[in-house]
Amino acid sequence: MSSSGPVDSDARVIACIPADEGIFRIALEAPRIASACRPGQFAMLEPSPGAFPVSRRPLTFSSCDPEAGSVTFLFDVAGAGTSILSRSVEGDSVRILGPLGRGWETAPGRWLMVAGGLGIAGFPFLLSTADEAVVMAGTRTGRGTSCCPPGTVLATEDGSVGMRGLVTGLLEDVEWDSFDSIAVCGPSAMMRAVVARTPPRVLGRVQVSMESRMGCGWGVCGGCPVPSSRGGFMSCCKDGPVFRACDVDWERIS
Amino acid sequence: MNPVTEGLPDSFWGIPVPGPVALASGTCGFGLELDAMGLLEDVALVFSKAVTPEPRDGNAPPRIHDTGYGLLNSIGLANPGLDRVLSEVLPAAAGLSRPLVLNVACESVSSFGSTVAALEAGGSHAGYEVNVSCPNVEAGGMAFGVDPAAVASVTRAVRLETRRPITVKLTPNGGDMVSAAKAAEDSGADAVTVCNTFLGMKLDWRTGRPVLARGVGGYSSPALLPLVVARVWQVGRAVRIPVIASGGVWEPGDVLELLAAGASLVQVGTGLLRRPSLPSELAAGIRELLCGT
Incomplete structure (x- = not known):
C-alpha cells in the first residue's frame, strides 16, 4: 500500500462514550491514519465485521493526536449502522479506511x-x-x-x-x-x-x-x-x- | 468446473490471471484508485465503469441507499464519455497493473458498433463488456437485455468491430436469461456476465415517496447470492462460452460456490465498495479453504 493513499486497517476502540443525547464520541487507535489526516477529511467506518449493514459510514475526523496515534469521531445514532457502532466498547476492533477526501484549505489569520x-x-x-x-x-x-x-x-x-x-x-x-x-x-x-x-x-x-x-x-x-x-x-x-x-x-x- | 477437484483457473481469454476474482463494472472506476492503493495484485481483470458515446452527468441525487441488507443504487451511468475516455482515461490506464475490460453502454445497436469501433483506436484494453442490462437509464440499458433478438443484434454489431474478446452482461430483470445467453453466444460473444443488479425500490412510508430520486434502482446484496448461483448454473449448462458470475459475493466460499456452479471468473462489486482490499482478502481465504480439502 502506498504511503500517500488511504489506509484500510482494523483499529482498536479506545473508548466509545455518549457525548449528548443520542450522540456518541468514539476514539480509535489508528497511528498511520492519525499521522496523515487533515481537518475536514473523513474516514469510512465499518460498523460490524459481518454483512449487516452492507456499507460503511462516512465520519469526519473530530480530533486527531498523531503522537498518541489516535483519532476521534462524533456521530448521531441515525440508523442501524451508527446504532451498532455506538455499542462498541474498549478493546473492540473497528475496520477504518482513511484518510479520505479533501479537507479545509487551512490558512493563517x-x-x-x-x-x-x-x-x-x-x-x-x-x-x-x-x-x-x-x-x-x-x-x-x-x-x-x-x-x-x-x-x-x-x-x-x-x-x-x-x-x-x-x-x-x-x-x-x-x-x-x-x-x-x-x-x-x-x-x-x-x-x-x-x-x-x-x-x-x-x-x-x-x-x-x-x-x-x-x-x-x-x-x-x-x-x-x-x-x-x-x-x-x-x-x-x-x-x-x-x-x-x-x-x-x-x-x-x- | 469444481474448484475443489480441478483447481483454480490460471488464465481467462488466454490472459494469465492470479485467481478467479475480478472487479465488477461501476464499482472500481477504471481501476486507477485501487492501483494507487496497491490493491490490484489479486485481481484477474478490471471491468471498467460504463463508457457511453456522450458524457453523462448521471441521475439526480440521492443515488444510493443502504437498506442494511443490501445496497440500492441509481447512478445512471455517470461517465466522462467516449472522447475523454479516449484522450484522458485510457492513456492514464495504460500503466494499470492488471488488464482492463471496457464496459460499454449505448442507446442503439448502431451506436454500440460505432462506440466500440472508436475505442478500438485507443488503448491496450483486453476486451469489452457489452452492457445490455443497466436498470438505471431510460433508453437502452436493460431494455436490450430482456429481448434475445436485441441481445443478438447488439452482440453482432460489436463483434463486427473488434477482434478483442467480448462478454455480454445480462439482466435478471425480465426476459429469459438462458435464451439471452444463447443469443449472445450464437452472435459471437466470448463470454456472458451473469448478471447485473436486480430492480429494486425503497419507499419512505411516512411520505409514500421513494428514497432514490429516480424511484427505482439496482439492488445488490450478499443475500442475493443464491439467485446468482441459480442463474449461473442455468446459463452455464446452456452455453459453451465461459460464464462470468457477478453478484452476491462476500466471502471466499462464495467465490468457490460460483465456480462450482459453472462460473469461470467471479466479479465482486458491493463488497468491494465496502472493502477495497476484498480481492486480496478473498484470495487469501480461498487458499486457506482449498488447503484444507
Missing part, C-alpha cells in the same frame, strides 16, 4: 466557523490548526450543544440555549471583513442559507463541508454527487467533502 446540528463534529480539529477563530452553532433543541467547543456562540430553535432562532440569525451582526477564512458545515439547507447571507465580496473566502450518502467513500461508485456551479456534478468523497462555496450550484441543492 482569523476564522469564522459556522455549524448546523452535528456539523460541529469536525470543528475541534480545524480549530486546533487556526490562529484565531469565532465558532457559531445552531441546533434545533439543546441537544448537541454540549459537543460544541468552549466559547461557541449558540442559537437554538426552541430557545433553550443561547439565542432563540436559526444560526443565520447569529450572522446578522458579523463583521464579515474581519475574517480571513469562513468554514460552514451542517445540513445542506442550512449551508445554502448561510451562503445566501454571505456578502458577495467575501464569498471567495467561504468553504463548505458537504454531506452526502456515500457508497464507497474512495471515489469510484458515483453515489455522492454534489451539483457543480460549472454544470454537472462533483464527487463529494473525492472532490470534497470540503468545497469552495462558489464551486457549488446552490440552486440544485435541495
Whole structure:
C-alpha cells in the first residue's frame, strides 16, 4: 500500500462514550491514519465485521493526536449502522479506511466557523490548526450543544440555549471583513442559507463541508454527487467533502 | 468446473490471471484508485465503469441507499464519455497493473458498433463488456437485455468491430436469461456476465415517496447470492462460452460456490465498495479453504 493513499486497517476502540443525547464520541487507535489526516477529511467506518449493514459510514475526523496515534469521531445514532457502532466498547476492533477526501484549505489569520446540528463534529480539529477563530452553532433543541467547543456562540430553535432562532440569525451582526477564512458545515439547507447571507465580496473566502450518502467513500461508485456551479456534478468523497462555496450550484441543492 | 477437484483457473481469454476474482463494472472506476492503493495484485481483470458515446452527468441525487441488507443504487451511468475516455482515461490506464475490460453502454445497436469501433483506436484494453442490462437509464440499458433478438443484434454489431474478446452482461430483470445467453453466444460473444443488479425500490412510508430520486434502482446484496448461483448454473449448462458470475459475493466460499456452479471468473462489486482490499482478502481465504480439502 502506498504511503500517500488511504489506509484500510482494523483499529482498536479506545473508548466509545455518549457525548449528548443520542450522540456518541468514539476514539480509535489508528497511528498511520492519525499521522496523515487533515481537518475536514473523513474516514469510512465499518460498523460490524459481518454483512449487516452492507456499507460503511462516512465520519469526519473530530480530533486527531498523531503522537498518541489516535483519532476521534462524533456521530448521531441515525440508523442501524451508527446504532451498532455506538455499542462498541474498549478493546473492540473497528475496520477504518482513511484518510479520505479533501479537507479545509487551512490558512493563517482569523476564522469564522459556522455549524448546523452535528456539523460541529469536525470543528475541534480545524480549530486546533487556526490562529484565531469565532465558532457559531445552531441546533434545533439543546441537544448537541454540549459537543460544541468552549466559547461557541449558540442559537437554538426552541430557545433553550443561547439565542432563540436559526444560526443565520447569529450572522446578522458579523463583521464579515474581519475574517480571513469562513468554514460552514451542517445540513445542506442550512449551508445554502448561510451562503445566501454571505456578502458577495467575501464569498471567495467561504468553504463548505458537504454531506452526502456515500457508497464507497474512495471515489469510484458515483453515489455522492454534489451539483457543480460549472454544470454537472462533483464527487463529494473525492472532490470534497470540503468545497469552495462558489464551486457549488446552490440552486440544485435541495 | 469444481474448484475443489480441478483447481483454480490460471488464465481467462488466454490472459494469465492470479485467481478467479475480478472487479465488477461501476464499482472500481477504471481501476486507477485501487492501483494507487496497491490493491490490484489479486485481481484477474478490471471491468471498467460504463463508457457511453456522450458524457453523462448521471441521475439526480440521492443515488444510493443502504437498506442494511443490501445496497440500492441509481447512478445512471455517470461517465466522462467516449472522447475523454479516449484522450484522458485510457492513456492514464495504460500503466494499470492488471488488464482492463471496457464496459460499454449505448442507446442503439448502431451506436454500440460505432462506440466500440472508436475505442478500438485507443488503448491496450483486453476486451469489452457489452452492457445490455443497466436498470438505471431510460433508453437502452436493460431494455436490450430482456429481448434475445436485441441481445443478438447488439452482440453482432460489436463483434463486427473488434477482434478483442467480448462478454455480454445480462439482466435478471425480465426476459429469459438462458435464451439471452444463447443469443449472445450464437452472435459471437466470448463470454456472458451473469448478471447485473436486480430492480429494486425503497419507499419512505411516512411520505409514500421513494428514497432514490429516480424511484427505482439496482439492488445488490450478499443475500442475493443464491439467485446468482441459480442463474449461473442455468446459463452455464446452456452455453459453451465461459460464464462470468457477478453478484452476491462476500466471502471466499462464495467465490468457490460460483465456480462450482459453472462460473469461470467471479466479479465482486458491493463488497468491494465496502472493502477495497476484498480481492486480496478473498484470495487469501480461498487458499486457506482449498488447503484444507
